[in-house]
Amino acid sequence: MSEGxxxxxxxxxxxxxxxxxxxxxxxxxxxxxxxxxxxxTITIRKGKSVNFRRAPKRYLSLLLVKRGQHPxxxxxxxxxxxxRKGESIEExxxxxxxxxxxxxxxxxxxxxxFSDPGRDPRGWIISNAFISAASHEQYQLTPKADAxxxxxxxxxxxxVRKGGEAGDAEDATLLSGDAAAETDxxxxxxxxxxxxxxxxxxxxxxxxxxxxxxxxxxxxAFDHAKIIAAAIHKLRKEIHDNEIGxxxxxxxxxLAELQQVYEVILDxxxxxxxFRRKLSEYVEATEEVTTGAGHxxxxxxxxxxxxxxxxxx
Amino acid sequence: MSEGxxxxxxxxxxxxxxxxxxxxxxxxxxxxxxxxxxxxTITIRKGKSVNFRRAPKRYLSLLLVKRGQHPxxxxxxxxxxxxRKGESIEExxxxxxxxxxxxxxxxxxxxxxFSDPGRDPRGWIISNAFISAASHEQYQLTPKADAxxxxxxxxxxxxVRKGGEAGDAEDATLLSGDAAAETDxxxxxxxxxxxxxxxxxxxxxxxxxxxxxxxxxxxxAFDHAKIIAAAIHKLRKEIHDNEIGxxxxxxxxxLAELQQVYEVILDxxxxxxxFRRKLSEYVEATEEVTTGAGHxxxxxxxxxxxxxxxxxx
DNA sequence: GCAAAAGTGTTTGCCTTACACCCATGA
DNA sequence: TCATGGGTGTAAGGCAAACACTTTTGC
Numbered sequence: 001m002s003e004g005x006x007x008x009x010x011x012x013x014x015x016x017x018x019x020x021x022x023x024x025x026x027x028x029x030x031x032x033x034x035x036x037x038x039x040x041t042i043t044i045r046k047g048k049s050v051n052f053r054r055a056p057k058r059y060l061s062l063l064l065v066k067r068g069q070h071p072x073x074x075x076x077x078x079x080x081x082x083x084r085k086g087e088s089i090e091e092x093x094x095x096x097x098x099x100x101x102x103x104x105x106x107x108x109x110x111x112x113x114f115s116d117p118g119r120d121p122r123g124w125i126i127s128n129a130f131i132s133a134a135s136h137e138q139y140q141l142t143p144k145a146d147a148x149x150x151x152x153x154x155x156x157x158x159x160v161r162k163g164g165e166a167g168d169a170e171d172a173t174l175l176s177g178d179a180a181a182e183t184d185x186x187x188x189x190x191x192x193x194x195x196x197x198x199x200x201x202x203x204x205x206x207x208x209x210x211x212x213x214x215x216x217x218x219x220x221a222f223d224h225a226k227i228i229a230a231a232i233h234k235l236r237k238e239i240h241d242n243e244i245g246x247x248x249x250x251x252x253x254x255l256a257e258l259q260q261v262y263e264v265i266l267d268x269x270x271x272x273x274x275f276r277r278k279l280s281e282y283v284e285a286t287e288e289v290t291t292g293a294g295h296x297x298x299x300x301x302x303x304x305x306x307x308x309x310x311x312x313x
Numbered sequence: 314m315s316e317g318x319x320x321x322x323x324x325x326x327x328x329x330x331x332x333x334x335x336x337x338x339x340x341x342x343x344x345x346x347x348x349x350x351x352x353x354t355i356t357i358r359k360g361k362s363v364n365f366r367r368a369p370k371r372y373l374s375l376l377l378v379k380r381g382q383h384p385x386x387x388x389x390x391x392x393x394x395x396x397r398k399g400e401s402i403e404e405x406x407x408x409x410x411x412x413x414x415x416x417x418x419x420x421x422x423x424x425x426x427f428s429d430p431g432r433d434p435r436g437w438i439i440s441n442a443f444i445s446a447a448s449h450e451q452y453q454l455t456p457k458a459d460a461x462x463x464x465x466x467x468x469x470x471x472x473v474r475k476g477g478e479a480g481d482a483e484d485a486t487l488l489s490g491d492a493a494a495e496t497d498x499x500x501x502x503x504x505x506x507x508x509x510x511x512x513x514x515x516x517x518x519x520x521x522x523x524x525x526x527x528x529x530x531x532x533x534a535f536d537h538a539k540i541i542a543a544a545i546h547k548l549r550k551e552i553h554d555n556e557i558g559x560x561x562x563x564x565x566x567x568l569a570e571l572q573q574v575y576e577v578i579l580d581x582x583x584x585x586x587x588f589r590r591k592l593s594e595y596v597e598a599t600e601e602v603t604t605g606a607g608h609x610x611x612x613x614x615x616x617x618x619x620x621x622x623x624x625x626x
Numbered sequence: 627g628c629a630a631a632a633g634t635g636t637t638t639g640c641c642t643t644a645c646a647c648c649c650a651t652g653a
Numbered sequence: 654t655c656a657t658g659g660g661t662g663t664a665a666g667g668c669a670a671a672c673a674c675t676t677t678t679g680c
Binding site for chain 2 (some may be wrong): 662668669670671672676677678680
Binding site (some may be wrong): 052148208273274277278291292293294295296297 | 641642643645646649650651652653
């Protein structure tokens with residue numbers, strides 16, 4: 001087996017003929033799409049303290065920018081922008097996030113490519129979406145570039161009875177035929193004053209794939225409600241391998257904080273003793289403790305490196 | 314909440330001003346990349362029968378095309394090609410697969426976007442990769458378009474001791490530092506006469522993401538060894554939610570066939586009684602049975618629709 | 627008859643669930 | 654002191670791994 005000589009040339013020897021071919025290659029003659037990256041940036045925020053003792057409620061929040069330009073001027077959109085020559089799509093995502101919001105140095109989780117023709121009224125534009133985790137306390141939002149404003153929105157994402165009002169969708173699966181594979185979800189984003197929403201239809205397709213259709217959308221630009229829904233579903237699925245929860249806490253954290261990350265992403269309460277047992281193999285205790293709360297101090301933990309990866313069977 | 318009026322226009326009212334803006338939007342002035350779709354098409358093939366009784370060994374196989382053009386002429390590549398205006402990236406993947414190999418009507422599972430600058434010597438080309446499942450018996454391979462040939466290759470993908478020869482990598486995790494997050498894998502593809510290989514380094518990154526680096530590659534075009542490795546890892550991970558195994562069997566199948574799908578994808582033997590119990594809730598027995606084998610006939614099953622989805626906790 | 631695979635039953639032990647209970651703190 | 658969250662223990666039940674065993678066929 002021969003060593004690769006350049007980054008993308010492995011074991012090939014036909015030098016001269018190939019070089020000639022490449023110089024003649026008319027890449028220009030095909031029409032090409034614009035390629036964008038859009039980023040669903042997630043953080044976990046505390047609500048207001050009710051009293052000195054009671055822990056504040058936590059919210060799942062995401063970062064949106066207000067569009068200062070047509071199309072969708074005045075609507076809120078995911079930060080994102082166009083891929084430039086010489087950068088990877090991940091580098092593009094990081095650059096656009098920094099330029100449009102000031103949020104920097106996040107880690108990215110690839111989501112999916114959104115490429116429906118007509119998804120962008122400006123023309124032929126496809127988007128590769130990413131999820132990123134950020135500490136909202138670490139950054140001052142500094143909207144620049146195309147963005148007129150940048151804000152964190154609290155997320156609510158719940159199943160609704162098909163065609164009806166909010167509620168649990170337990171009996172949606174009782175319907176026959178294709179309907180069994182469909183669930184509607186109401187996405188509500190609020191920053192205290194402003195509330196924007198979308199109603200999405202989830203369709204479970206072959207090969208385990210989930211597709212979304214926007215039924216209604218109010219104040220959310222482009223097909224970004226769809227991207228947000230896909231991001232939430234992916235987070236809920238991926239958090240179970242116990243790798244990504246740590247992205248939402250500081251280096252030192254209490255187990256209660258980590259548990260809140262899980263609860264807020266899954267939108268479900270967990271039992272503390274069981275949560276601690278399950279994560280015990282992924283964390284190690286430090287000597288430090290939290291103080292100042294009206295109750296027993298909590299040990300601070302850090303992530304245990306090289307912990308066994310959960311391979312679900 | 315207002316109804317969306319067109320496919321991608323939700324609750325906006327600024328008609329005339331926006332239309333003017335769109336007509337003036339100079340999408341032409343930015344340089345754009347070529348966008349491709351590449352497809353990792355997987356099937357499960359039987360080996361030769363040893364005797365009338367013994368069931369043939371099964372192999373995980375994937376579909377490659379021989380490049381008739383530079384660059385990488387004579388190397389083997391994933392079927393794929395460039396996105397055309399008016400189609401989604403999924404439609405592009407299906408069209409290219411059909412044009413280059415004759416394989417049609419598969420289901421697609423999105424994989425990832427590969428966009429490293431320099432990944433393609435022809436220029437600025439990014440690729441959105443997909444996994445698809447096909448029955449190799451159903452199609453006659455008819456290489457057309459750019460492909461000089463199209464063939465199924467049996468896959469072997471095993472961990473190797475870092476820097477050494479083949480073997481199990483159990484003690485790779487004993488190494489300190491970053492090395493703990495790295496594993497090498499040897500990918501071997503063979504069609505009986507021809508064998509092509511690549512050595513890949515798997516790196517476990519933050520946010521649970523896995524990245525691959527091509528250490529050596531022999532006979533595999535572009536960065537396609539990386540795409541194949543990512544596809545195998547995704548398959549091994551996703552098969553546990555018990556949705557995708559069915560893509561690799563016919564409508565009626567024996568539980569042994571289904572078990573072989575799991576075994577061949579996971580590269581691991583499973584115990585029959587346990588496998589049957591686990592999958593029992595996803596299948597329903599029919600009245601039909603297989604005959605002609607030198608042993609007890611096997612019941613034929615079909616997939617049970619509306620089966621509970623496995624939500625791993 | 628016999629080899630091979632289809633299919634069932636059972637034991638064991640671990641992991642999850644649920645809940646009861648004690649600990650430590652600051653206003 | 655007491656409300657509140659931090660933290661531990663434990664019993665019950667379910668699931669999964671491992672293995673033993675029976676069934677049914679074609680040659």
